[in-house]
Amino acid sequence: MADQNTVESKPEQSLPERPKDAPADEAGAAGAEGDKGPSKSALKKAAKEKEKAEKAAKRKAAEEAQKKQQEGSDVSREDYGDLPMIGSLEYKPSGVKRVTLAQIAEKYNETTPFDEAGGVDVCFRAVVENARNQSAKLSFLVFRETLNTIQAVVAASDTLSRQMVKFAGSINAESIVLVHGLVKKTPEPVKSATISHLEIHVKKIYVVAKADSQLPMQVQDAERPLPLEGEEAKEDESGRPIVTLNTRLNNRVIDLRGKHNRAIFAIKDGVTALFQEFLRGHGFIGIQTPKLLGAPSEGGANVFEVGYFATKAFLAQSPQLYKQMLIASRFERVMEVGPVFRAENSNTARHLTEFTGLDLEMAFEEDYHEVVEVLENLMLYIFNGLRTKYKRETDLVRSIYHVDEFKLPEAGNVPRIPFSEGIQMLRDDGLEIGDYDDLSTPDEKRLGALVLKKYGSDFYVLDQFPLNIRPFYTMPSHTAPAHTEGAKDPNAGYSNSYDFFMRGQEILSGAQRIHDADFLCKRMKEHVTPCDPNSDGLRDYVNAFRYGCPPHAGGGIGLERIVMLWLGLPNVRLASLFPRDPNRVMP
């Protein structure tokens, strides 16, 4: 809504007049007639369309004639109808201030008295969630705006014609309307609307943008839960068939209209805003690292190749090397919110080929746990921000998926568990696992349950991962053989690295990085997947550490994962506006 909006509506001065001669949906008909047939193959189609349009035009002409005759006896004829497309007529300010449903709900709340009998004049634009003709003299509508809905009645009277009642009750769901009406208290709460104590008595109603009568799916379909992973529900509790995820994603524009989707993406933006807010307040500077790289740098697999003029380029799998180079450039503390690309052919509920990385890197003074502490505080800041500022959205989504409250550690003491202790907890629980084995997803979830039981927290840190399962740039622990010349197994032992978990699933991965060029070269060569420090993709990176670079550590967070795990969504795709996976790049 425009800035100058207030809840008061002025006396109506100069409403946009519906031109009598120009049919309101003229633009629609023009679509076919204005066709010049840009290609030969389209000519046949165009001819058909023309024929169709001519038929439609005839039909419309007849309807128009009938309508005009009726209008003669219609006291409400100026008070309803289809508006001409906004922008197609000269703009004449109406002078009527518009309000939002949220403003209405806030101002005329259950405790504030207002003129209940007469009602209060308001004007607003909203979506028609549904409309029905109760009788020839009475129609009901439900209007929607973001998370709010309100009921409206259109009742025939001396000043409101039956034609108008019929028009209002016949508006296609999902159409956009402009409404003038009176806000009144309802005799009893309206269960079907979120603003249940008020209703709108419609005085005028105009269609701003018409929706087709047949939509490929219904918004209500979008608002029902998907089956959880492993489940295979075909209908919900009330027996209605569940629209599959595939259908929803194919019709994402309608799917996203569901209230829970509004909530999911409000929360997603909230996480981003809280991330930036916290870090800017702690001296981090926002950066944009390149997504087009001249060579694959973080392992050749899983990278998308791009045609780049006469040569080729590759899509960045993370800002890792660049954010470190910026530490070497004296930036001290950097953060980035941006897309990352993974050409991994994984078709699971947890993988996307394009997602949003929340990345950060910082120089530290004496020990990498200074960075771990910043990261822990960052995550607690985000969780607490979500709990307070996005409670309504969180509750709305969790109510659909019946998810437990997310348990935060008491007094901010995040469990920081050495990897070796995590292994011991799993062994004590009966799992057979080696000291330096990577944790499988089920193992991680099992450990998550054990940690929740022991520490009472859904959020925790595993510290000191085995060196052999971390990238080449990871700083080995001071106890690791890698620090000794001529070590038998330079990949043995632990590393100064950590993962952060929510409900037993990883959301953040990070480490102290090697800031010494010679040691970095050594590690690149002896790593389990060796790489060449002189290769095109790594030369500049390695050299950066020859120019004097402070010790530093950082981490990368998967934004969609945080949203998924905070809300308990069954699929990470639900946390992406237009998700990409190996089989989907549209819409």
Added chain:
Amino acid sequence: MADQNTVESKPEQSLPERPKDAPADEAGAAGAEGDKGPSKSALKKAAKEKEKAEKAAKRKAAEEAQKKQQEGSDVSREDYGDLPMIGSLEYKPSGVKRVTLAQIAEKYNETTPFDEAGGVDVCFRAVVENARNQSAKLSFLVFRETLNTIQAVVAASDTLSRQMVKFAGSINAESIVLVHGLVKKTPEPVKSATISHLEIHVKKIYVVAKADSQLPMQVQDAERPLPLEGEEAKEDESGRPIVTLNTRLNNRVIDLRGKHNRAIFAIKDGVTALFQEFLRGHGFIGIQTPKLLGAPSEGGANVFEVGYFATKAFLAQSPQLYKQMLIASRFERVMEVGPVFRAENSNTARHLTEFTGLDLEMAFEEDYHEVVEVLENLMLYIFNGLRTKYKRETDLVRSIYHVDEFKLPEAGNVPRIPFSEGIQMLRDDGLEIGDYDDLSTPDEKRLGALVLKKYGSDFYVLDQFPLNIRPFYTMPSHTAPAHTEGAKDPNAGYSNSYDFFMRGQEILSGAQRIHDADFLCKRMKEHVTPCDPNSDGLRDYVNAFRYGCPPHAGGGIGLERIVMLWLGLPNVRLASLFPRDPNRVMP
């Protein structure tokens, strides 16, 4: 610097001891010896490297022996030297609080009295900007930290050895050091340092990370201005050769260390933060639209093709279609900060193949100028934010490029000039130009100068551009023939579109978009570059408007352009951390 830092430094308790037996740069030598020779072609090289390393090891052993002998008689032997790589030894907290140069400058400022004679103990990590041995008993260093520099003296005394003086004065520039010393007032201002009223009397100095003695370029080289477009300076006023842009970008990690670069990217992040702050405060939600698209959607040229598993994908040239689809999804007000990709083979000072788009889109009520007003207020908010919060950074960069103050309109009245009036202004100035011609870059700059003269503002809006030079989704003016069925020239006339300018160069382009599917199809077919509404890349987009979509408008802003024009930089590459153009995808 870590959160808990204060300016006070506690009595030193347990400084990390330099282990006598482990040479500090052990890790460096290990690089070659740990080499396993991952490929045959590298074997010869490895052999050479080994020989080199052995020689170096011998040399070092001799040096070590000499050093040990000297240390016996060195009273300062615990107070200087190379620290072991942080992370390679067990962490023992020093208990010494570290401060920043900024905190020192703020606390001990020119008006606050402090113990000038005795000085105040501080400990900090900093970069050595330069170091020199004045005599056997005296060395001078300059330390740098972001935009601040401070001078330091190391003077021999009963408790500070000549060996330490020599060590300190010989530290390679750009090395990172840990310093313990006394802050004292200087007898007279130090011209070579930004903190000119204070200096550090060094008591201890350790090298945290050594820089190579020979760097590919000097940081001072980066701090001199590039020649402006068209100029061809080979040396600056003092006669030093100017390092070319190409060399700077090839060594971007060093180049970015220049203070002006710190300032440029602080300002860049400032623009982003101000953009998000203003829009979040006005009900906008941050979004992430996909960068990988299943089909090229905004014209087939200038788009990068990506190998996508068995098929292909394309990199988004803008979030245009997706942000509109989100308006159709009821998001009302959306914004995005993200990379955009243009495969345009333009090698100018104004083009990049990857840059950062600040995009927004919003539904409006009656007229698209509601959106223009939000955009104007947004830009004024950004400019005023830069003027107040980033004054130091702005002045620093502008002083290098001798750029005039950016003139803002008085009382926030942004000149909003109809395109036709702009054409008339140019004609009155002697230019021959048609009513509906697009403006060339020189024309735009000429108009910028005319507008500055007439309105006293470097910031202005051109409104109502000719329809035939705007994209297919642009809403034609109400006067445009496109709204009439069977119009002779449906691309004639004007459109509800606008560009925003800074110093005569476009920074924002936007318009009211067509929100009616049938009219959109008509325009797609009759556009000067027709496109097919049923094509893979456009079908979902067109359909979005069949489901009821409110009138909306928006714009896209080039972040790097704002930074360039605000500061008067001669090349847009200077506003990108790692710029991409047709000839550059590295580093």
